[in-house]
Amino acid sequence: MKIKMQDISKSFYGVKVLKNINFDLEEGEVHALVGENGAGKSTLVKILTGIYLKDSGSIFVDNKEVNVGSVKDSIDLNIAIVQQEIATLPNMTIWENMFLGRELKNSWGFLDVKKMKEITKEKLINIGLNIDPDIIMGTLPIGKQQLITIASALLWNKKVIILDEPTSALTTKEIDVLFDTIRKLKKEKVSFIYITHRLEEIFEISDRISVLRDGEMIGTNKTSDVEISDIIKMMVGYTMHDRYPKMKNTSGKTILKVDNLTCEPLYRNVSFELKEGEILGFSGLMGSGRTEIMQTIFGIIKKDSGKIIINDEEVKINSPIKARKYGIAYITENRKEEGLILDFSLSENIVLPNLKAILNKMKIIDHKKQEKLAEDYIKKLDIRTDSPKKIVQTLSGGNQQKIVVGKWLTTNPKILILDEPTRGVDVGAKYEIYEIMNELKEQGVAIIMISSELPEIIGMSDRVAVMHEGNLRGILNKDECSQEKIMTLATGGK
Ligand SMILES: Nc1ncnc2c1ncn2[C@@H]1O[C@H](COP(=O)(O)OP(=O)(O)OP(=O)(O)O)[C@@H](O)[C@H]1O
Numbered sequence: 065m066k067i068k069m070q071d072i073s074k075s076f077y078g079v080k081v082l083k084n085i086n087f088d089l090e091e092g093e094v095h096a097l098v099g100e101n102g103a104g105k106s107t108l109v110k111i112l113t114g115i116y117l118k119d120s121g122s123i124f125v126d127n128k129e130v131n132v133g134s135v136k137d138s139i140d141l142n143i144a145i146v147q148q149e150i151a152t153l154p155n156m157t158i159w160e161n162m163f164l165g166r167e168l169k170n171s172w173g174f175l176d177v178k179k180m181k182e183i184t185k186e187k188l189i190n191i192g193l194n195i196d197p198d199i200i201m202g203t204l205p206i207g208k209q210q211l212i213t214i215a216s217a218l219l220w221n222k223k224v225i226i227l228d229e230p231t232s233a234l235t236t237k238e239i240d241v242l243f244d245t246i247r248k249l250k251k252e253k254v255s256f257i258y259i260t261h262r263l264e265e266i267f268e269i270s271d272r273i274s275v276l277r278d279g280e281m282i283g284t285n286k287t288s289d290v291e292i293s294d295i296i297k298m299m300v301g302y303t304m305h306d307r308y309p310k311m312k313n314t315s316g317k318t319i320l321k322v323d324n325l326t327c328e329p330l331y332r333n334v335s336f337e338l339k340e341g342e343i344l345g346f347s348g349l350m351g352s353g354r355t356e357i358m359q360t361i362f363g364i365i366k367k368d369s370g371k372i373i374i375n376d377e378e379v380k381i382n383s384p385i386k387a388r389k390y391g392i393a394y395i396t397e398n399r400k401e402e403g404l405i406l407d408f409s410l411s412e413n414i415v416l417p418n419l420k421a422i423l424n425k426m427k428i429i430d431h432k433k434q435e436k437l438a439e440d441y442i443k444k445l446d447i448r449t450d451s452p453k454k455i456v457q458t459l460s461g462g463n464q465q466k467i468v469v470g471k472w473l474t475t476n477p478k479i480l481i482l483d484e485p486t487r488g489v490d491v492g493a494k495y496e497i498y499e500i501m502n503e504l505k506e507q508g509v510a511i512i513m514i515s516s517e518l519p520e521i522i523g524m525s526d527r528v529a530v531m532h533e534g535n536l537r538g539i540l541n542k543d544e545c546s547q548e549k550i551m552t553l554a555t556g557g558k
């Protein structure tokens with residue numbers, strides 16, 4: 065099946081976010097769509113899947129004009145989307161999620177639960193997940209949920225699949241499985257629109273690359289004709305020389321010591337030290353216990369045993385409020401559930417952890433102070449919005465992530481824990497987040513960064529701790545850090 069989108073335009077509240085876009089998809093092709101946060105990528109594919117309606121322009125399927133007026137229209141056309149913000153039903157099982165609205169019935173007209181579970185199991189195995197279809201969705205880490213969403217799109221669709229940032233929560237191993245699946249389906253003439261900020265990926269998987277900037281189509285190229293630097297230049301509009309800022313060694317005295325921390329079955333006997341002015345990277349596969357250790361330090365998860373020592377004194381942290389008293393800030397990996405209140409405005413989200421600073425003498429929120437603080441951070445983080453009053457839900461995914469970061473920076477932390485801080489963030493904005501990290505480091509803030517992107521971990525960390533199945537397998541110094549070394553430790557090798 066071939067698709068052509070012609071002269072597509074779209075505005076939200078008078079702001080034009082897509083300007084006469086032309087985009088086409090060949091049969092059996094992977095067409096990558098890239099661009100900075102807010103460039104209009106998600107909006108374009110949402111128009112193709114009937115989630116948003118276009119203002120003008122036409123859509124053709126196999127040279128015939130079609131009307132995509134609803135999600136159902138796109139399903140009827142055999143176009144499926146795996147959205148950027150994971151949209152699973154957390155209280156239902158995996159198989160219920162996969163068959164929602166399309167339940168199978170047996171010849172008696174009853175739900176054929178057995179069959180649905182069987183099919184689910186098989187589809188999960190295809191995508192490298194050997195897990196029980198009866199597991200409740202919400203109990204799984206986001207990476208797994210993301211894979212399941214992809215498996216269900218593959219289950220229902222055989223023609224066009226749109227993947228909007230499918231790998232942002234996946235590990236290298238999971239990405240390999242996904243890419244194998246894509247390659248297999250390409251041979252069966254399935255076409256893919258592939259949106260990602262991980263530019264290395266598109267060179268591995270795509271046939272063509274289109275670049276959007278500020279709602280305009282900058283160009284479409286064959287992947288084999290261009291290099292990563294060409295694409296970055298098209299995305300940002302100028303030549304970017306470095307992907308990471310120049311970092312100095314600013315490590316000072318030890319501020320945090322974790323001694324034999326254990327919380328079965330999540331992790332055990334974890335010991336490490338963190339110094340002021342240091343960035344300690346945490347690497348490991350999804351589910352290796354990295355996030356859970358940080359949640360313990362932040363008082364979300366209770367430990368079984370072990371010590372947390374801050375400035376040479378053992379501390380008991382049994383709640384995030386306590387953690388913040390000790391100067392710890394935690395930026396979560398899951399912005400949708402933990403990081404942001406989506407129907408609050410941008411400024412409300414930014415000032416939320418810092419309410420004290422914006423209260424007036426009567427202990428009432430001083431809206432002027434709130435706006436001022438929010439505006440400072442919008443500028444500092446270069447969040448693209450027309451107003452601080454904008455509801456967070458309507459911002460692009462990457463801009464939402466910048467707010468998650470900004471929100472905690474307002475609290476002036478001494479220990480800053482960042483869990484996948486640049487997930488879904490474009491190259492330019494990533495650099496901005498790196499620069500903020502570097503600035504904080506130079507001010508003596510101790511930073512822990514969990515990241516699944518190996519180049520980022522290596523580019524930013526002074527030392528890298530590697531986890532495997534709940535065990536801390538080793539801590540590598542900057543000069544002994546390589547992708548191979550990290551992967552070997554992360555997969556249980558020596
Ligand atoms: N429902 C909406 N209401 C108002 N504005 C919106 C809405 N959806 C998107 N926008 C705006 O449209 C622009 C394009 O957003 P879009 O989500 O398409 O960007 P994107 O390229 O997918 O970015 P990212 O890489 O961050 O996901 C942004 O400025 C965004 O704020």
Ligand SMILES: [Mg+2]
Nearest residue numbers: 105106148461
């Ligand atoms: Mg998007």
